Amino acid sequence: MRIDVITLFPEILSGPLDASIMGRAQRAGQVEIQLHQLRDYAHDKHHTVDDKPYGGGPGMLLKCEPIFDALQDVQAKAAKPGRVILLSPGGARFDQAKARELAGLDRIVFFCGHYEGVDERVREHLVDEELCIGDFVLTNGALAALVVIDAVVRLLPNVVGNEESTQSESFSAERPWLEGPQYTRPEEFRGWRVPDILLSGHHGKIEEWSHEQSRRRTEQVRPDLLNEA
16 A cells, blocks of 8 residues: 655654554555655745635635645656545544545545645545544644554554454444453452453353443443444
């Protein structure tokens, strides 16, 4: 998979993407991630990429020209064009199902919103879809892009050491509820013991217990998932 990110702040992404699982996936050739500075495509000596909105209103909007030029240039950097995704609060809610869908693509081009947003002509003529990672507003879309990239890349083949873990975790098709409690050694810590059922060796009863704990936790924290299930 190839991922391109167009942003005003590539430095926000470079550090996290070079570390841990994301860094190993790139070094192993499982994913190629390229970061592109939007200001490199500005048309004036000051590298201006924003302007005041027509009709008035607070803040500034990202201009059409640098965005169109940037996407045209970035798409031409590989043989196959990528799906263009805008990260902004106005997009559809990103979830695990969407992460799995995106993990099946050969190439994605993320454009990171900033300021008060982008000129509407970008949405109308350049963007294939718009995603939001939650009902809140960030300082810029690079942070949201980082979240989406991490969620997608970890689903690629052989990126996570134990791929079964991605099939049984929270929000997966096999486990639409939240994961229940889990424990490891020691059996007792400061007077708190691991539940006896987990030490019993009865796998069927352990599975039943885990399922019930998962249901209870989901009921307490995310009852909306129970309704969906």
